[in-house]
Amino acid sequence: MKILVIEDEPAMLENMVSSLKQEQYMVESASTFDLALEKVSLYDYDCILLDITLPDGNGLELLEELKKQQKTDGVIIVSAKDSLDDKIAGLEMGADDYLPKPFHMAELHARVKSVLRRRKFEGNNxxxxxxxxxxxxxxxxxxxxxxxxxxxxxxxxxxxxxxxxxxxxxxxxxxxxxxxxxxxxxxxxxxxxxxxxxxxxxxxxxxxxxxxxxxxxxxxxxxxx
Structure with a gap:
């Protein structure tokens, strides 16, 4: 399974990538809006972990782009912005889940597995x-x-x-x-x-x-x- 982590905080990005690789996922990363936009336009992913607040853009705009391109990548919004408006906006735009920071890596793994099961395997493991x-x-x-x-x-x-x-x-x-x-x-x-x-x-x-x-x-x- 191929995962893209979009996160601008270096330490958080490193921890997420390292932890997911230990779970045997193929993991790529992007720390800016422009790099993330390039990756989601060129490649397909099973799951995208998306931070809303990026230094050069809003992560919700990436959701809009995925929708425009009719991509079927699963998306989990992972953000410190725990406002109800952001959560509702992200889910209405097609995100599969919303995970507020801070979180335990075990919970992240569980959320990723849940999205992959629903998206790819009809809920089965x-x-x-x-x-x-x-x-x-x-x-x-x-x-x-x-x-x-x-x-x-x-x-x-x-x-x-x-x-x-x-x-x-x-x-x-x-x-x-x-x-x-x-x-x-x-x-x-x-x-x-x-x-x-x-x-x-x-x-x-x-x-x-x-x-x-x-x-x-x-x-x-x-x-x-």
Whole structure:
């Protein structure tokens, strides 16, 4: 799952990013309105943690931009501005939740998981595809009740393809979602091919009733077999 943290306070930003990374999320950050606007315009996120008060703009304007671009990113407003008007405005503009500062990181994690379950998995924490099951909270995968051991990127790829089952996912979209904006520095997609190859072999060796189809020159699709 890919998360964007928009926060201008350095210490708070560092703590949030570090804590979310420990929960195995792909995390990107932005400390200014302009940088945040660039990121939400170029990339898609599963959840955005949005501070309202930024040094060069109002976070609520970013919500307006997401709406204009018809983005479906989940949004949690995380702000010290605990006024009822701001909360109502944010929720009416499409935010999923509002978390006032200060807060415990455990509560932040719970709010993020709740938004992801509602947005991506219809409120469930288990994703079932034939004989394959993904535990979203534990980041574990089982095939026919037997654990399937995956590395971090293999798990991220499988989860992203699973949430887009039967849809063609371009190599670019997959790379951006799993590797984040670091993908801009890559010369090619060889690192994706390697992870996909290993993941496909593991699924086949465990007799998973799903497979990852390669669409030459375009991307991948996860299908039931």
């Amino acid at each position: 288990l994703l079932q595809l034939q004989n394959l099951q993904i535990d979203l909270d534990k980041h574990e995968v089982q095939v026919a009740g037997q654990e399937l051991t995956l590395n971090r990127k293999e798990y991220d790829i499988l989860l992203y393809l699973a949430t887009n089952k039967d849809r063609l996912v371009s190599k670019t979209a997959l790379a951006e979602h799993v590797w984040g904006d670091y993908i801009d520095q890559a010369d090619n997609y060889e690192f994706i091919y390697s992870q996909i190859k290993n993941l496909r072999k593991k699924l086949k060796d465990h007799c998973a009733e799903i497979e990852i189809q390669a669409i030459y020159g375009i991307g991948y699709k996860l299908v039931i077999v």
